[in-house]
Amino acid sequence: MNLSDLRKQIDELDAELVKLMAKRLEVSDQIGKVKEETNSPVQDLSRESEVLNRVQSLARSLGLDPQDIESLYQEILFISKKQQRFTVAFQGAAGAYSEETALKIFGPNTLALPYEQLDGAFEAVEKGMARFAVVPVENSLEGSISRTYDLLLDSNLMVAAEHELRVSHCLIANPETTLEGVKTIYSHPQALGQCQSFLKHLRAELIPAYDTAGSVKMIKEKHLLDGAAIASERAAVIYNMKVLEREIEDNINNYTRFFVLAKQDSAPSGNDKTSVVFAVKHEAGALYDFIKELASRKINMTKLESRPTRLKPWEYNFYLDIEGHRQDENIKQALAKAEDHVIFMKVLGSYPKMKKRI
Incomplete structure (x- = not known):
């Protein structure tokens, strides 16, 4: 058999693979519709793990490199x-x-619906106008986004996933604007706070705005030639604006953590986190007693933060992240026992943990 014959066989096999891929995508489309109808979890990592383990096992039995097959299937799953x-x-x-x-998270085919305020994003899911909401919860430099936590306290939505984004800020302006000509800079307060070292040298007036990209849109629409905005390079591309400076954040380790919100949280994946909000009784040792219920069961606490209750001055709610799923037996036991030490407690959701940065 010569090279031409072998290549013909490859071509025929490729044609079969493409046909099979088309069939797989047809089924994926049907799965998407079922998920939409049943409000299924944002991402079924246990199912993905099952698929990857199965194809790796099949690869070994056929003498193939399991890691190569896993990489291929990661693309197929995406x-x-x-x-x-x-x-x-x-x-x-x-x-x-x-x-x-x-x-x-969801891929470029996602229909992303913009809302001026965080309240609108929450409401869109609550009223069925969107299936999910993606909201920022904390930044590695500037800390927590208070409004998000306040809304989570009052909403029936649950945390279904978390995601971490490396945030790299640009100074963006109209095409005619020069860096020397910038007199006013607009952006979200968090973004302004993350770029203080760069901004203090410009001596420009800083004006907080509701959004980073929205600031770029505003200076374009108003044609502000002495104004600039701090946002992503992607925003500059979308609005056909000029990037004056890149990577202006104070620290390259600038990450924002986001929650994916839905009407229900995610099923156990075997590697989960659970977020809880609670208020302890006003008595000595109440917070210690709450945490002791976790420690005695070897439950790792990854975050604990207090926020004013907004009901009485100097009273606080605590926001807690722990490792494990609310359906895990030790988590259920710990939270049940912790009820003895609290005025109220609400589980915000359980979701797969983010992969660690390397």
Whole structure:
């Protein structure tokens, strides 16, 4: 058999593979519709793990490299998820970091719905206008986004996933504007806070705005030639604006953590986190007694933060992240016993843990 014959066989096999892929995507499309109808979890990592383990095992039995096959199937799973079109609400304008995060999670086929305020993104899911909302919860430099936590306290939505985005800020202006000509800079307060070292040398007036990308859109629409905005490079591309400076954040380790919100949280994946909000009784040792219920069961606490209750001055709610799923027996036992030490407690959701940065 010569080279031409062998290549012909490859061509025939490729044609079969493409046909099979088309059939797989048809089924993925049907799965997406079922998920939409049943409000299924944002991402079924246990199912993905099952698929990857199965194909790796099959690869070994056929003498193939399991890691190569896993890499191939990671791409197939990503393409399959793209086929399942998701409607996702976010706060900000097109080009916002929240929108970028939504597209990274759900794929470029996502229908991303912008809302000027975080309240609108929550409401969109609550009223069925969007299936999910992607909202920022904390930044590695500036800390927690208070409004998100306040809304989580009052909402019936649950945390179904978390995602981390490396935030790299640009100074963006109209094409005619020069760096020397910038007199006013607009952006979200968090973004302004993350770029203080760069900004203090410009001596420009800093004006807080509701959104990073929205600031770019505003200076374009108003044609502000002495104004600039801090946002992502993607926002500059979307609005056809000029990047004056890149990577102006104070610290390259600038990450924002986002929650994906839905009407229900995620099923156990075997590697989960659970977020809880609670208020302890006003008595000595109450917080210690609460935490002791976790420690005695070897439950790792990854975050504990207090926020004013907004009901009485100097009274606080505690926001807690722990490792494990609310359906895990030790978590159920710990939270049940912790009820003895609290005025109220609400589980915000359980979801797969983010992969660690390398």
